[in-house]
Amino acid sequence: MVKNFKALKQSQLLFGPWAESLPNWRYVDLNQPVRVDFSEPTDGLEMPWGTAQLTFIANQANVKNPPRSAQALLAFAKANAGQVSYPKPPDFHGTTFLKQLLLELTPDAKALQQPVSPESFTKASAPLWAYLDQLHPVLWRKGSSFPKSAADMHRMLADGELKLSLTFNPNEAANLIATQQLPTTAYSFGFSKGTIGNVHFLAIPSNAKAKAGAQVFANFLLSPEAQAKKADLTVWGDPSVLALKKIPAQYRQSMQMTAPGALNEKIPTLAEPHSSWVAAIEAEWLKRYGAK
Secondary structure (H helix, E strand, C coil), X not given: CHHHHHHHHHCCCECCCCHHHCHHHHHECCCCCCCEECCEECCCCEEEEEEEECEEEEECCCCCCCCCCHHHHHHXXXXXXXXXXXXXXXXXXXXXXHHHHHHHHCCCHHHHHXXXXXXXXXXXXXXXXXXXXXXXXXXXXXHCCCCCCHHHHHHXXXXXXXXXXXXCCCCHHHHHHHCCCCCCCEEEECCCCCEEEEEEEEECECCCCCHHHXXXXXXXXXXXXXXXXXXXXXXXXXXXXXXXXXXXXXXHHHHCXXXXXXXXXXXXXXXXXXXXXXXXXXXXXXXXXXXX
């Protein structure tokens, strides 16, 4: 978690810098946010390991035209009362959903990249609370309770209790179909103007006893061979941090694999708000809606 990384970095508990000195760094896609962790510069103390992006899941059997924006989602929820929801914050997916709405609804998205202040929070978040006040009455159980997790939402989607679910892995729906947890008619989609995405990282503690060995292993994990294996939908389906044009052709196929249910369209990636916004959003959400 970013709060852990920032705290470790400030306390000088991480070894480095080392990440960009790895031989396999030459394959990294520098167009992805591989040098920042929730707006916190990594400064070579973390190695990018995989990517993630907020992705929605629906069932073609009953949702042929999914909502492609926050306002479209509100209209969809009103038209399908009781069949839309999201995980209760501070669940990671629930908080990410709130950040997604905030990015789209706020009048000044640039302010979200700076540390939060009482003034900036009040101004930036006002449209979010106005939106949720409209959304909650038409949610599952009228917003009086929420699914505990994305996994619960996947089950409810499969049972027909919900018409939408969400994930932070664009390939998760394909894996759920393969394991028969979702019907074969399930599919993934995103908002037209983009959804939140980020990179997950690996770090080496400052007190590690085998720092050289850790870097050798990390370099392997960053190799085209390891990244292609990780990206293989039959293994994990975790998207790679490498640039396709930089890697040998023999590994590109695995990284470009698709399967029924996986996100097969290019959705713009939106940068995460500064990490300080997370606690502020969660606290205000719980104050407004958590007691219900």
